[in-house]
Amino acid sequence: MNVKKLMQAESLFLKKIPGGFSNPEMVKIGKKHKMEKMIETANEFFSKKNCKNIQVTSENMVKVISRSSMVSMFEKPKFRDFVKSLKNDDKEFLVKGLSNLLHGKKQLGFEAIVDILKTEKLAKWSLVTVIPAYYFPDDEVFVKPTTAKDVIKYFEVEDMIYKPAPTWDFYQKYRDLIHTMKSKVDSSLAPSNAAFSGFLMMSMKM
Structure with missing residues (x-):
């Protein structure tokens, strides 16, 4: 550098x-950019405890990404529709990936999210990294x-x-x-x- x-x-x-x-x-x-509000919301939505509720957490993922000024307007509706279309098992896979990324085995969680987003060609850097960036604003x-x-x-x-x-x-x-x-x-x-x-x-x- x-x-x-x-x-x-x-x-x-x-x-x-x-x-x-x-x-x-x-x-x-x-x-x-409403950064303080987005950080507060992410920490409320995606605590380790709250991530155990698969349906609510998947909906909250859509909410945060839809409200984020850092994600493009093209990616927001695609992600929303993607989550809505997921079967329960796949929704659980996505949410557990996020939970791992935030609270457990980070690499495993990161790669799980990428893998499931790939199924609809949505494995974009912004969609994978935006929630961790709000949850851990000084680390991720x-x-x-x-x-x-x-x-x-x-x-x-x-x-x-x-x-x-x-x-x-x-x-x-x-x-x-x-x-x-x-x-x-x-x-x-x-x-x-x-x-x-x-x-x-x-x-x-x-």
Whole structure:
């Protein structure tokens, strides 16, 4: 990773937007994403206890994804219809995958969600990573394809190749990269991993 470029991005961003995400302009933008509300909702919906209710949890997955500003308008109705069409066993498989991803064997859960979404060609990075990003906003990451590709290229990250099909291996590497980069900049640029990714996205366009 080109640390010099990251430092330059930090300096330029803070010159243009003093205070980072505490700047009134950024606070205003943040309100559009309703991040605090989405984090609160995800933690209520997907607690270990609540994930035991398969039907309610599958419906809550649809609610969160439908309300998310990070998921494209094209993917939301497709995911909603997909969940509605699932038989009970498949719905249980999906929910148990999410429960594992959040509360148990993370790789097993991640790959289970990818496997079932593949059946309708819905194995998209956004659909797989958005709920964990809300549930653990300081630990997990939302993988937006265009941002991930640009970050790898712009900051000259070696040994990391983005692919459209979600894999646990890439997710782990990208999450580690985000944490490493986040540790090197001012805390005002990283109130959450999603916000930090927003900083990276905006800084590459400055």
